[in-house]
Amino acid sequence: MTIDPHTLSTPMAILEAAIEKEKAAYRFYDQLLNNTNVGLLQEIIEHLLEEEYKHIQLIEKKMAALRSG
Numbered sequence: 001m002t003i004d005p006h007t008l009s010t011p012m013a014i015l016e017a018a019i020e021k022e023k024a025a026y027r028f029y030d031q032l033l034n035n036t037n038v039g040l041l042q043e044i045i046e047h048l049l050e051e052e053y054k055h056i057q058l059i060e061k062k063m064a065a066l067r068s069g
Contacts, residue, residue: 003017003021011066012063012066012067015059015062015063015066016063018059019056019059019060019063022052022055022056022059023052023056025048025052026049026052026053026056029045029048029049029052030049032045033045033046033049
């Protein structure tokens with residue numbers, strides 16, 4: 001998904017774009033994990049998945065705060 005920076009004119013638009021990127025990264029690492037059987041690589045990918053999950057949670061909290069005003 002290509003994002004035009006000119007469409008990111010509100011905090012919510014920026015967070016929506018960010019969460020889509022984080023979810024795409026999460027899906028990417030999840031697919032890598034499912035196709036990897038090397039222990040060291042699995043550990044690294046699991047760590048990356050955890051980090052992406054944290055990012056998604058953080059952005060969702062910020063979006064909820066914006067919605068509630």
